[in-house]
Amino acid sequence: MTGTLPTAVDAVAWHVRPALTASLDRLTPMMRRVSGYHLGLFDREGNPASGGGKSLRPALALLSARAAGASAERGVPAAVAVELVHNFSLLHDDIMDGDTERRHRPTAWTVFGSSAAILAGDALLTLSQELLLDEDTKGARWAARCLAAATQRLITGQTADLDFETRDDVTLDECVAMASDKTASLLACASSIGAMLVSASPRLVAGLADFGTRLGLAFQLTDDLLGIWGDPEVTGKPVLSDLRTRKKSLPVVSALCAGTPESQRLSDLLRTSGELSEEDLRLAAKLVEDAGGRAWCEAEAARQLDAARDGLADSGVPDPIIAEFMEIAQFVTSRDR
Amino acid sequence: MTGTLPTAVDAVAWHVRPALTASLDRLTPMMRRVSGYHLGLFDREGNPASGGGKSLRPALALLSARAAGASAERGVPAAVAVELVHNFSLLHDDIMDGDTERRHRPTAWTVFGSSAAILAGDALLTLSQELLLDEDTKGARWAARCLAAATQRLITGQTADLDFETRDDVTLDECVAMASDKTASLLACASSIGAMLVSASPRLVAGLADFGTRLGLAFQLTDDLLGIWGDPEVTGKPVLSDLRTRKKSLPVVSALCAGTPESQRLSDLLRTSGELSEEDLRLAAKLVEDAGGRAWCEAEAARQLDAARDGLADSGVPDPIIAEFMEIAQFVTSRDR
Numbered sequence: 086m087t088g089t090l091p092t093a094v095d096a097v098a099w100h101v102r103p104a105l106t107a108s109l110d111r112l113t114p115m116m117r118r119v120s121g122y123h124l125g126l127f128d129r130e131g132n133p134a135s136g137g138g139k140s141l142r143p144a145l146a147l148l149s150a151r152a153a154g155a156s157a158e159r160g161v162p163a164a165v166a167v168e169l170v171h172n173f174s175l176l177h178d179d180i181m182d183g184d185t186e187r188r189h190r191p192t193a194w195t196v197f198g199s200s201a202a203i204l205a206g207d208a209l210l211t212l213s214q215e216l217l218l219d220e221d222t223k224g225a226r227w228a229a230r231c232l233a234a235a236t237q238r239l240i241t242g243q244t245a246d247l248d249f250e251t252r253d254d255v256t257l258d259e260c261v262a263m264a265s266d267k268t269a270s271l272l273a274c275a276s277s278i279g280a281m282l283v284s285a286s287p288r289l290v291a292g293l294a295d296f297g298t299r300l301g302l303a304f305q306l307t308d309d310l311l312g313i314w315g316d317p318e319v320t321g322k323p324v325l326s327d328l329r330t331r332k333k334s335l336p337v338v339s340a341l342c343a344g345t346p347e348s349q350r351l352s353d354l355l356r357t358s359g360e361l362s363e364e365d366l367r368l369a370a371k372l373v374e375d376a377g378g379r380a381w382c383e384a385e386a387a388r389q390l391d392a393a394r395d396g397l398a399d400s401g402v403p404d405p406i407i408a409e410f411m412e413i414a415q416f417v418t419s420r421d422r
Numbered sequence: 423m424t425g426t427l428p429t430a431v432d433a434v435a436w437h438v439r440p441a442l443t444a445s446l447d448r449l450t451p452m453m454r455r456v457s458g459y460h461l462g463l464f465d466r467e468g469n470p471a472s473g474g475g476k477s478l479r480p481a482l483a484l485l486s487a488r489a490a491g492a493s494a495e496r497g498v499p500a501a502v503a504v505e506l507v508h509n510f511s512l513l514h515d516d517i518m519d520g521d522t523e524r525r526h527r528p529t530a531w532t533v534f535g536s537s538a539a540i541l542a543g544d545a546l547l548t549l550s551q552e553l554l555l556d557e558d559t560k561g562a563r564w565a566a567r568c569l570a571a572a573t574q575r576l577i578t579g580q581t582a583d584l585d586f587e588t589r590d591d592v593t594l595d596e597c598v599a600m601a602s603d604k605t606a607s608l609l610a611c612a613s614s615i616g617a618m619l620v621s622a623s624p625r626l627v628a629g630l631a632d633f634g635t636r637l638g639l640a641f642q643l644t645d646d647l648l649g650i651w652g653d654p655e656v657t658g659k660p661v662l663s664d665l666r667t668r669k670k671s672l673p674v675v676s677a678l679c680a681g682t683p684e685s686q687r688l689s690d691l692l693r694t695s696g697e698l699s700e701e702d703l704r705l706a707a708k709l710v711e712d713a714g715g716r717a718w719c720e721a722e723a724a725r726q727l728d729a730a731r732d733g734l735a736d737s738g739v740p741d742p743i744i745a746e747f748m749e750i751a752q753f754v755t756s757r758d759r
Contacts, residue, residue: 181537200518236548
C-alpha cells in the first residue's frame with residue numbers, strides 16, 4: 086500500500102492488530118497458521134510477519150463506536166469480527182477465482198492447499214460470530230445479526246460475480262447490485278457495527294450504514310477505474326489488467342450499455358476469442374472511455390462521496406468524526422491507495 | 423435408509439421439514455437451489471423431491487426441548503439450525519474429500535460446481551446463526567454459542583481427518599479425538615441445543631450434551647464397523663469399502679495399535695503401493711479382526727451406549743424421554759440403519 090495513511094487507519098494497528106492476533110489463538114494450530122498467513126500476521130512457516138491488509142474495515146468500525154460517543158476501545162470486538170468476515174470471504178474467493186497472488190504474496194490455497202483454505206475461511210467466519218456472542222448485550226446481538234446479514238450479501242455478490250463470467254448481457258443495474266452486495270454491504274456493516282455494539286440510536290446507525298454503502302460503491306467504482314487505468318507500480322497488477330481478463334467491471338459495463346457506436350465496437354472486440362493483443366487492450370480502453378464509461382464512473386464515485394458526507398451530517402455524527410470518516414473516504418477513492 | 427424409524431425421528435418430518443424448507447427461502451434463488459438439492463428437498467432442476475437425510479440431529483434437538491419440559495415446537499429453530507450446520511459441513515467436506523455421491527445422488531459440487539457448493543455451505547452456516555439470532559432470549563444466545571463452538575470442532579475434526587490421509591502413525595487416541603470432534607461434538611450440541619434454547623438448567627444441558635457425545639462416539643464406532651463389515655445393500659457402499667480406501671478408521675487404527683503380530687502384518691499390507699486385490703481386502707479384514715480391532719470397537723460402542731443411558735438418568739431427564747433418546751441410540755448403532 087502506498088500513499089499517506091489516514092490517521093484513523095493508522096491508529097487501528099494499535100487497537101485492533103493485537104486483538105486480531107489474539108483471536109486466532111482460539112483456533113487450532115493448523116487453522117491459526119493458515120489464517121495468520123493469509124492475514125499477513127505470519128509467514129508461511131508461522132513466524133511473525135509485518136504484512137497485512139489495509140485495516141479499512143476495522144478503522145471504520147472503531148470510528149463508528151466513537152461516532153456514538155464511546156471509546157474506540159469499545160468497538161474492538163466489532164472491528165475484529167468484521168475483519169474476520171472480510172478475510173473469510175477473501176480466502177474462499179481466492180479459491181473460486183483461482184487467484185494465485187494477494188497483497189504481493191502467494192494466496193493461502195496455493196501454499197496450504199484448497200482444503201486447508203476452505204476450512205480456514207469456515208473457521209474465521211465462525212470465530213467472527215463467537216467474538217460477538219462473547220459479549221452479553223443487546224448491542225452485541227444487533228452487531229452479530231448485522232454481520233450475518235452482510236455475510237449473506239457477500240455470498241450473493243460472489244455468486245453474481247461468478248455468474249457474470251459466463252454472460253455477455255450483464256446490465257449496469259446488475260453490475261451496481263453486484264458491487265452493492267460484494268463490496269458495499271460489508272463496508273456498511275463496518276461503518277456502523279461499532280455503534281451497534283455500544284447500542285447507539287437506530288437513527289445514528291442507519292446514517293452510518295448509509296455512509297458505508299455509499300463509500301463502498303465509491304470504493305468499487307475507483308477500484309474498477311484503477312483496474313483499467315491504474316499505475317501498475319501502485320496497483321501491483323499489469324497495465325489494463327481488468328480488460329486483459331475481460332472482467333465485467335463498472336466502467337466496461339457502463340460503456341457497453343451506453344448505446345453508442347463505441348459500445349458496439351467494444352462489445353465486438355470483447356467477444357473475439359483468444360487472448361487480446363496489447364493493441365486490442367489499448368483500443369478497448371479507448372472505447373470504454375469514448376463510450377463514456379470512465380466519465381460515468383468518475384462522476385458516480387464523486388456523487389456517492391458527496392452523498393456519503395451529507396448523510397453523516399444529517400445523522401448527527403459530530404464534525405471531527407465526520408472529518409475522520411471523510412479522510413478515509415478520500416483515501417480509498419484516490420489514485421494512489 | 424432401511425430399518426424401522428424410531429418414533430422421535432419419524433415425528434421430526436412433521437415439525438422440522440417445513441421450517442427447514444422455509445429457512446431456505448431467505449437465501450437467493452441460486453443458493454436456495456444448491457442447498458435444497460443437497461438437502462434432498464429439491465431435484466437438480468429445483469422441483470420438490472422426497473429425499474433428505476436421516477433427521478437424526480433435528481430429532482435429538484426436539485427431544486432435548488421436551489427433556490426440559492417444553493413442547494417440541496419450541497425446539498424447532500434449534501433443530502433447523504443444527505441441521506443447517508451439519509449440511510454446511512457435508513457440502514464442504516464432499517468437495518475436500520472429492521466424494522461424488524451422497525444419499526444415492528450425485529454430490530452438489532458435481533452438479534453445480536465447487537464454487538457454488540462452497541458458497542452454499544457458507545450460506546447455510548451463516549443462516550444457522552441468523553435463525554438463532556432471530557430469537558431475542560438468553561437461551562438463543564446460549565444455543566448460538568454452543569453451535570459455533572461445535573462448528574469449530576467440526577473444522578478441527580475435518581482438519582485431522584485430512585491430515586490422517588497422509589500419515590501412517592495415527593494413534594488410537596488421535597483417532598478417538600478426531601471422532602469426538604467430527605461426529606460427537608455436533609451430536610452433543612444437537613442433544614442439548616433445544617434445552618438451551620428454552621433456558622433449561624445447566625445441569626440438564628450438561629447431561630444431555632454428555633449423552634450426545636457418547637452417542638456420537640458409539641455412532642462413529644458403528645459407522646466404522648459397517649465401513650468394513652456392513653452389508654453393501656444396506657450401506658450403499660461396496661463391501662470392505664473403508665479398507666479399499668485405506669481409511670484410518672477406528673477398527674483399523676485400534677488393530678494397528680494393538681501390538682500383535684497381526685497388527686504388524688496389517689501395517690505391512692496397508693503400506694503396499696497400488697490397489698489392494700479382493701484377496702488382500704479379505705485378508706486385511708481378517709487381520710483387523712484377529713488383532714482385536716473389531717471386538718474393541720463393538721465393546722467400546724456398547725460401553726458408550728450404557729454410559730449414555732446412565733448419564734441421562736443422573737441428569738433428571740424424565741423416563742419416557744430417556745426411552746425415546748435410547749430408541750434413537752439403539753437405531754443409529756444397529757446394523758441395519
